[in-house]
Amino acid sequence: MEGYKRFLSFLAFSTVFGFAAVLFVLVWVLLWREGLGWDGGAPEFNWHPVLAVSGFIFIQGIAIIVYRLPWTWRCSKRLMKCIHAGLNTVAFILMSISLVAVFDFHNAKNIPNMYSLHSWIGLAAVILYSLQLFIGFLVYLLPFSPAFLRSALLPVHTYSGILIFGTVIAAALMGITEKLIFSLFPFSKPGKSAFGFATGEPLTKRTSGCATAKTNPQEQQKHFLFDRGKKQLVKAIKHRKCFMNDQEL
Numbered sequence: 354m355e356g357y358k359r360f361l362s363f364l365a366f367s368t369v370f371g372f373a374a375v376l377f378v379l380v381w382v383l384l385w386r387e388g389l390g391w392d393g394g395a396p397e398f399n400w401h402p403v404l405a406v407s408g409f410i411f412i413q414g415i416a417i418i419v420y421r422l423p424w425t426w427r428c429s430k431r432l433m434k435c436i437h438a439g440l441n442t443v444a445f446i447l448m449s450i451s452l453v454a455v456f457d458f459h460n461a462k463n464i465p466n467m468y469s470l471h472s473w474i475g476l477a478a479v480i481l482y483s484l485q486l487f488i489g490f491l492v493y494l495l496p497f498s499p500a501f502l503r504s505a506l507l508p509v510h511t512y513s514g515i516l517i518f519g520t521v522i523a524a525a526l527m528g529i530t531e532k533l534i535f536s537l538f539p540f541s542k543p544g545k546s547a548f549g550f551a552t553g554e555p556l557t558k559r560t561s562g563c564a565t566a567k568t569n570p571q572e573q574q575k576h577f578l579f580d581r582g583k584k585q586l587v588k589a590i591k592h593r594k595c596f597m598n599d600q601e602l
């Protein structure tokens with residue numbers, strides 16, 4: 354029970370900070386960075402952090418932990434795979450729009466593209482993410498991929514998913530720092546910078562919450578099952594067995 358409670362607290366912690374990250378970035382661009390628009394100016398650039406944080410961090414975070422949510426364990430594996438793939442696709446689409454916004458803004462203002470560490474790390478994360486999405490779709494959603502390939506790829510898929518998520522957070526933190534350096538130099542506007550830097554806080558908490566909830570599932574599942582009495586335990590174990598069946602991976 355102890356482990357299950359800990360799992361739920363990490364889940365709550367990660368969800369609260371995920372919402373806070375989206376809220377902070379919205380407040381930042383709406384109150385201090387000229388709002389949102391699609392005009393080749395600052396409001397168009399602002400879609401970049403807003404969509405990166407809400408799509409690539411918030412929604413990707415939900416996609417990562419969706420299999421660990423206790424209320425989803427009774428759903429079929431096929432349905433869960435579709436939800437996982439669907440959330441990752443939405444995250445990818447939002448991130449692509451966010452990139453169009455920043456490239457378009459640079460081109461409109463005659464600013465060179467891809468000149469910073471942030472942009473190279475960010476683009477690498479997006480390319481790896483699209484590969485992960487494509488391979489995941491081929492191997493886990495198409496019916497003709499062999500069972501041995503599905504189980505062999507699973508640890509690689511899980512590990513690279515968390516690695517990409519960590520890289521995305523690093524890129525976001527670099528992006529925030531860079532934007533603040535560009536816009537606040539010589540640091541004479543403490544109110545603006547405080548809120549921009551504060552956005553980094555929920556971002557890091559969101560990652561640690563998701564990573565912990567994702568990588569420590571066994572204990573929590575056991576406690577959850579024991580809590581629901583013997584009859585339900587037998588039912589649930591049978592259900593988990595079908596989940597673990599190679600055909601279902």
Ligand code: HEM
Nearest residue numbers: 402405455456459466467469471472475476525528529532
């Ligand atoms: C989290 C995922 C993110 C990814 C994958 C990402 C990726 C990128 C890429 C590829 C560029 C280059 C665009 C170009 O050269 O035209 C870029 C530019 C930029 N991004 Fe991000 N970004 C992310 C989040 C953020 C956030 C949260 C901010 C905060 C404001 C931000 C601020 C910037 C800035 C200021 C630029 C223009 C300067 C530069 O190219 O480094 N980014 N980003």
